[in-house]
Amino acid sequence: MNEQQPDGDDRDLLSRLQAADPAASLSPADPDRVTHLLEAAMTDTTTHETRETGTHDRSPLTWLVAAAAVLLIAGAGAFGLVNRDHDRAPAAQDTVTMLDVAPVPGRCILPQVGVLRTQTIAFRGTLTGLADGSATFRVDHWFTGGPTDLAKVTTTPARLRPLAESARFRVGGSYLVAASNGQVTGCGFSGPATARLAHLYDQAFPG
Amino acid sequence: MDTADLEARRARFDSLVRGLLEPLRRFLVRRTDPATADDVLGDTLLVLWRRYDELPPEPLPFAYGVARLCLANAERGARRQRRVAGRIAVLDPLREAPDVVGDDRLGDALAALSADDAELLRLWAWEQLTAREIATVLDVTENAVAIRLHRARARLRERLRKVEGAAGHEGADEGRGP
Numbered sequence: 001m002n003e004q005q006p007d008g009d010d011r012d013l014l015s016r017l018q019a020a021d022p023a024a025s026l027s028p029a030d031p032d033r034v035t036h037l038l039e040a041a042m043t044d045t046t047t048h049e050t051r052e053t054g055t056h057d058r059s060p061l062t063w064l065v066a067a068a069a070v071l072l073i074a075g076a077g078a079f080g081l082v083n084r085d086h087d088r089a090p091a092a093q094d095t096v097t098m099l100d101v102a103p104v105p106g107r108c109i110l111p112q113v114g115v116l117r118t119q120t121i122a123f124r125g126t127l128t129g130l131a132d133g134s135a136t137f138r139v140d141h142w143f144t145g146g147p148t149d150l151a152k153v154t155t156t157p158a159r160l161r162p163l164a165e166s167a168r169f170r171v172g173g174s175y176l177v178a179a180s181n182g183q184v185t186g187c188g189f190s191g192p193a194t195a196r197l198a199h200l201y202d203q204a205f206p207g
Numbered sequence: 208m209d210t211a212d213l214e215a216r217r218a219r220f221d222s223l224v225r226g227l228l229e230p231l232r233r234f235l236v237r238r239t240d241p242a243t244a245d246d247v248l249g250d251t252l253l254v255l256w257r258r259y260d261e262l263p264p265e266p267l268p269f270a271y272g273v274a275r276l277c278l279a280n281a282e283r284g285a286r287r288q289r290r291v292a293g294r295i296a297v298l299d300p301l302r303e304a305p306d307v308v309g310d311d312r313l314g315d316a317l318a319a320l321s322a323d324d325a326e327l328l329r330l331w332a333w334e335q336l337t338a339r340e341i342a343t344v345l346d347v348t349e350n351a352v353a354i355r356l357h358r359a360r361a362r363l364r365e366r367l368r369k370v371e372g373a374a375g376h377e378g379a380d381e382g383r384g385p
Contacts (some may be wrong), residue, residue: 013360017332020307020314023233034228041252042217060224195210 004204095148100183103165108187116204121145123181127171132157143205167191176201208342227270237333250277268343382385
């Protein structure tokens, strides 16, 4: 990219520096690694809303709706407290699918319909509990496998942690989870229920 | 953003960044150890994805600037960890820029320069950037780059003269009998 012609001294210095470039013999990146890096970057869904700009342009109507929502939630909470002894389903009646976590492979393949279709378990669920070595989902929809009310992933903390981090587990969040042979499949196949991942699941399990 | 827009954006980003990836890898390998270079490359791509709308038509100098800041962040984090676990510093020495290849005297002369001078010279010689492009990487004016680069080259020549002069004397001493 150097557009100016260096003078003699500069040219000598440039040649000497370039001959000693520590990256001169660097071999090209592994294409799988490149794909993985790109995929990891593009699955980021962080918004850029800052505390300063985030609420700046919201209209008074937005605040009114938010206030109404708070009142509604508070009302519902109070109603729930008053009526808690009545028609609440006992937790003991929940059926559970127990899952482990597959070991992390050396390389990941990109999430794709063909692989997803081979999974024996696939569901959309809300993460209701997360502890060292266990994650519990209330299943909202079974694509395949089940059906049970809950799916519980139980494994060693060391094995759950990478999955929890890569899938950005957060209690209350909605997730798409795939598993085969009783083991949750990571590598981007299980993760937050983004539009992209939901589209893959819909394609893999139509109807 | 709906699914079709997101897919189109992903396709454009993929195609653009594949062209930047090898220069970015080389940029990082020239400045840190391989493991850190790999980590920082991932961080850099993440920032580029988040700032995709800000990428200029010639994105490489901008991408180098992002990689430079990500590397500085990674090194700050590593220094913090070392402070927390002081004893580990013995086992995990400070990461340094890799040695230049096959020219120890040039390596010594570069190492004796200030970090700013050495970085300008790397951007000029190894990334082969113009003053305008270096200005984008460092977020300074083109004029400031031209002046500083001129001085950095002069200082490197001076250092080389000193290093090579000292080596010449050592060689002469070695040749002398008792």
